[in-house]
Structure formats: structure tokens, C-alpha cells
Amino acid sequence: METETKLLSDSSQDIDIAADILKNGGLVAFPTETVYGLGGNALNPSASQHIYAAKGRPSDNPLIVHIADTAAVYELAENVPDIAKTLMEAFWPGPLTIILPKKEIVPDATTGGLKTVAIRMPSHPAALELIKKSGVYIAAPSANTSGRPSPTTAEHVMTDLNGKIEAVIDGGAVGIGIESTIVDLTGKVPTILRPGFITKKMLEHLIGKVQVDPTLTHPDPNMRPLAPGMKYTHYAPAGELYIVEADNVPEKINELYRKKKFEGFRVKILAPQEHAHYYDDKDVIIVGSTTDGITVSARLYSALRECDDLGAEYIYSESFKDYEIGGAIMNRLLKAAGHKVIYV
DSSP: OOSOOEEEESSHHHHHHHHHHHHTTOOEEEOOSSSOEEEEETTOHHHHHHHHHHHTOOTTSOOEEEOSSTHHHHHHBSOOOHHHHHHHHHHOSSSEEEEEEBOTTSOHHHHTTOSEEEEEOOOOHHHHHHHHHHTSOEEOOBSSOTTSOOOSSHHHHHHHHTTTSSEEEEOOSOSSOSOOEEEEOSSSSOEEEEOOSSOHHHHHHHHSOOEEOGGGTSOOTTSOOSSTTSSSOOSOOSSEEEEEEOTTHHHHHHHHHHHHHHTTOOEEEEEOGGGGGGSOGGGEEEOOBTTBHHHHHHHHHHHHHHHHHTTOSEEEEEOOOSSTTHHHHHHHHHHHTTTOEEEO
């Protein structure tokens, strides 16, 4: 594309415009309850290829297919076990993606060459209306340049993709702020391939034993990604990001901060609101509250982008693991930091 991307509202009239773009093979970014997605017709190989090109995303990294009713699952998946039905009833619409064997109708261009398909039903009203009005299933990764922090506002999308896609629907800031939980249901034991708002504990309460893919904690650079976010660098700011874990985290962060500032670097600190007073006011960036994990997840990517806007060369972050969704938050933060953790 050479023309400027249209910025649309989430009004019914503007969603009609976006739906027509999708019908004609174009790309539209839209809000979900997790992050903004970059959507194209999931059954159109050309649209999926355009998604990869717009993002600069490796084509072996599968896309998630977004649907607006559970009947779509039976059109897209070869086999839908009872366990999938249980999860759909409990968590859809919502931030859960399930992986099932795909039918031939789903092109390899959408699944990264895999014989499985990742499916979810978002709960954001604009996303559901767009799917229904377009009449297509929407393949949609996060609407950002590949490797950058995921977008949680339309402004983030425009920063990365203006001129590369046809339109963006502005639905305001998203609620959850990190991508959906992905569960692979094709093996003997349901396996979490990406943690999210729907936790392992919540899943096991309904379906029994659930395992976590070992590459989430021990990345394998030679693996073929089975789901979005498993292999490649993601969510990274331009500066060097380090996570600090110590008996006295503020003391260690301040030590590192003062050293880099003395050397002439631009430095920022990521911390929850309640800890802000430990740090230099002008260089601390607030990431939520110690009392609510959703405030952290909703703010994380915006904070990383703010570091870029401020030209941060070094970033030191507190750990955010002590939340119910701490595993999902730390998964994103560790990937953003390239697993650089300072233990003291």
C-alpha cells in the first residue's frame, strides 16, 4: 500500500466500511478485549500473505482465526472433542484460543503450514460486529510491526502500520492488554502454548489436567512455532530491558539506574504505582498497581512503547510475577527483555 490508512470509529456505519474492505481481500485493524488485531479473510491465502507482509512477520508463525459463533468451529476444525465444547461454553466469547485439527478449507497460508487451526471468539463488541458484518472468518495476529510491543490503542497501530493496511477501527484502549491464552487440544493432555488471562488453574477446574509447553520457560530457537508468540522475539522496546529480582528490588534498580545515568545514558524504570516513590520521578513509568494484575497487563505494552517515545536506552523493570495472571505478564515481559534477568 502507498495510501494513508483510514482511521475509522467503532460506529455501525464505519464498521460497515471496514467489513467491505475485508470482503474485498483488504486488511483492517480492530480492537479486541486483549490487544488490537490485524484482520484479513482467514480463508483467503492472499489476505493472510498480506498480513505477514504488513507486519514483517515470519510466514511460519500461525495466525489465529476469529469467529462470532461456535458453529464456525465445526466448519474450520476436523474434529471437535467434548473438552473443546466445555471450554467454549465456559470462556467464549473471551480471551481463550483453542487449537484443533484443521479442515482443508483453512489454507496453509493462515496456519503457517501446520495441519492445525487456532480459533477464538473475541468478546469486544466491535470485533464481533465486524466478523458478522463482513461475513468472513478473520485471521488476526496483533496489529503491530513484528517484534514490537503489541498495540493496545489505535494510535499504537497507526504508529506501526500507517500506509501498510487499509483501515483501523478505533475502539479506545483495550481492557486486558495481553494476548489470549492458547490451549492445544490435539494431544492426549491439553497444553498451554501461550499463557493469558485464562489461567492454568481456571482451565484445570473445568477439564482436569492441563500441562504447560516446556518451551515457554526454556525457549528452543530451532523449534517450529505451534502457536503465535512461541518462537520469535516479541514485545521488545528499542532499549535494553532488564528485569530485576532481588531481596530489595528498589535498592538494586536504583544502583543500576544511577550507574547508567552517570555514564550518560537515557534510563527508565518500570514499577507499580505503589513503588513509584522509591525512584526518580522523572524516569519512573507506572505499570499498574500491586493490588490488581489486570492494571499491570493493561498498561504493560503502553509502558514499553512510552520508553521508546522517550528514547530510553536502558530500562529496568520490577518483576510482576506475584499476581493471579503473573505467569502471563512475566511471559510477555521476559520475551520483551530477551530473558535478561538480574538476580541478586
